[in-house]
Amino acid sequence: MRRLRRLWSRIPLTVQAPLLAALLTVIFAVAISQVVLSRLAREQTLALRNLSSAFMDGLTTAVTPGLLTQDVWETFDSLDRARQQYGAVNARYMVVLLPDGRVLAGSAPDRFPVRSLLGEDLQELVAQGKPLVIDETVGKAWLVRGVEQEGFRIGTVLAELDISGLLAVRREILWTLIAVNCGLTVLFSFASYYLVQRLVRPLSIVQRRLADASEGRLELIDATTIAGSSPEYRRLFKQFNRMVEAHIDREVLAAELANQEQLAMLGRLASGMAHEVNNPLGGLMNAVDTMDVHGDNQDVRQRTIDLLRRGLAGIQHVVRAALVTYKTSHKTRLLTRLDLEDLPFLIQHEVGMKHLALSWRNNLPDEISIDASSIRQIALNLLLNACAASPERGNVHFSASLEGGMLSLTVANEGPELPEAALMAVRAGAAGDAAPSGHGLGLWTASRLAAKLNGDLKLRSPASGGALAEFSAPVTKEILDAVA
Structure with missing residues (x-):
């Protein structure tokens, strides 16, 4: 049975x-x-x-x-x-x-x-x-x-x-009954098929819209279709459209919050950059004065030029890293090993303020089929969060690797155990829920970017203490096309 x-x-x-x-x-x-x-x-x-x-x-x-x-x-x-x-x-x-x-x-x-x-x-x-x-x-x-x-x-x-x-x-009556009953059977069968087809047709519209939504094309049901449907399905279509509009509003709000978080992050970086640029500028001004007074001396001139070159190179590194992070492009760019190598210049102010020791291990190849901008933002958010949570003279560890078609980023710090707000922010970002109020916006942004890449972001507190953030995402051409 x-x-x-x-x-x-x-x-x-x-x-x-x-x-x-x-x-x-x-x-x-x-x-x-x-x-x-x-x-x-x-x-x-x-x-x-x-x-x-x-x-x-x-x-x-x-x-x-x-x-x-x-x-x-x-x-x-x-x-x-x-x-x-x-x-x-x-x-x-x-x-x-x-x-x-x-x-x-x-x-x-x-x-x-x-x-x-x-x-x-x-x-x-x-x-x-x-x-x-x-x-x-x-x-x-x-x-x-x-x-x-x-x-x-x-x-x-x-x-x-x-x-x-x-x-x-x-x-004769028996055959008449058989003929009439056969006719009624066929008639009722066709009538029920037509009726069910008519009842199911509006549901197929919703099914197609949901199938399109699974591929990233979420569209409203047009007003003509809604007006031509029965009252029951008219209500269903209107509820579906309200759901789509709410989802679109939520996506717009999420994008705005992500942009705000990026701007806030850049604001913090700018304040740090002011220190990182101002310090070498003082030395550069002294070098210029030295050149002005002792420029005729070959040894003094050569040492001064070397000092100017090193100072300008440091400023150039900081400015270039900030520009790469701030610059937005509608075209997807492949990730390279160098895309992560300049991140220490962006966080050196936070590292210097707390006298942190940064352990850096970047084992990525020269080019990876994944969105570079998203990976940079995820790594930078995790590094800034780790620096903020680390105690004075603590250690921050960063590693990046590519194994078995999976890109892995790991950021660890020595500090207190993870607060519940951080875990909630990661879960909300992965589920596509609204951003948490207050703290955790950076982790929420990183989690949303990870979900967009079909990746996964996990936070845990090791037995040795501190916090560990682990990000992993598949590296395939299909993922890159989906992001584009």
Whole structure:
């Protein structure tokens, strides 16, 4: 039974409904046909019984004088007149029997000679004494009536009727019922198929929209389709559109929050860059003064030029890293090893303020098929978060590797255990929920970017203490196309 239910559940609804309609129609048709034919059979039997009773009443009255005198010719003449008078009864033959069971006269003399005995089957019918016996298989009925005079049985009348006409009427009605029921079955099946198709058609619209949404194309149902649907589906379509609009609003809000987080991050970087650029500028100004005074001295000039070159190179590194992080482009760029190498310049102010030790291990190849901008933002957010959570003179560890088609970034710091707000921010970003208020916006942004790359960002507190952030994402051309 369970297997049948599983098999039935696999059949489409557009097929289930016509099958059920056909099955129910057949069941009701069989039941109704049985009732109609049973009622018809009873009515025909009752009519035949009444007709045969009237026929036997007249026949016994007609043959009684011949039985009393046992006059063969008079009895035969009575049978002949009765056959003509009761032609509607459609008697095949009539036989008048003497009390000893021998034939006195019959409407078919060749079959029932005078003074002969009936066949065993007819003798059994006479012996039973039933007034009406019907055999539908051969289309015949037999009438038996005893003839009495002054309380004495003087003979018996036997008649065989042809009821094939009645059975033909019954068969005709049966075939009519079958034809009508077959027509109704086909009609109801097609009607149920059309009705279910009409009911399912609006759902297929929602199904197509959801399929498009799974591929990143979330579209509203147009007003024409909504106006042409039934009230129930009109409400469904409007609810779907409200869901789509809410999702679009949430995506816009998420993008705005991500931009705000990027701007806030750049604001923090800018304040650090001011220190990182201002310090070498003081040395550069001193170098310029030295060149102005002792520029004629070859050794002094060479040392001063080397100092200027190193100072300008440091400023160039910091500015270039900031520009790469701030610059936005609609074109997806492949990640390279150098895209992560300049991140220490962006966080050196945070590292220097707390006198942190930065352990850096970048084992990436020269080019990777993944969005460079997203990976830079994820790494930078995790590094800034680790620096902020680290204690004075703590250690921050960063590693990047590519193994088995998976890009892995790991950022660890020595500090307190992860707060619940950080874990909630990562879960909200992965689920596409709204950004948390207050702290954790950077982790939320990194988690959303990880989900966009079909990656995963996990936070945990190792047994040795501190916090560990682990990011992993598949590196495939399909992922890159999806991001683009």
